[in-house]
Amino acid sequence: MNYEIREMLPTDGKRVLEIFQQGIDGGNATFDRDAPTWESWDMNFFRTCRWILEDENENTVGWAALKPVSYRDCYSGVAEVSIYVDNAHQGKGLGTVLMKKLILDSEEHGFWTLQSGIFPENSASIAVHQKLGFRTVGTRERIAKMDGRWRDILLMERRSNVVK
16 A cells, blocks of 8 residues: 655644544553644644645545644754554554654754653554654653553653754
8 A cells, every 4th residue: 555645734633633532542642531622733733744644545544743842942943743643554664654754844844852752551652763763761650640540651852963
């Protein structure tokens, strides 16, 4: 099967949130309990560095986007990574494809550091990050509760070799 990456459009909002909800339902992608409205999602992510992955039938099967880690000027080149792939399309290397695109695009837009907070149980996400140059900065132990139990996250980051 062939896939194509294109820029995310406002009309993609419904499908982006459906795929995000799949990640929420899986229990190892995010602390979020429900997908937000499109308006809320749209406000929380940068307007640049938003990508859609489509299959050969133009069905959206994944997405990638960046959000600010802080609104302070000194952190203007630091962003948090979000990549989600439809459950039916996982295990095909599509997360890697989206991450490669996101890294290239982030550097074109002046981002010097990308970071991710990942549940230790999400081994597929950890593997993609490691393969593409992210390092584990540390473990945030018992950072928040989810369904009544404490969860850890690994904090991973990638420093650009292009943006200095």
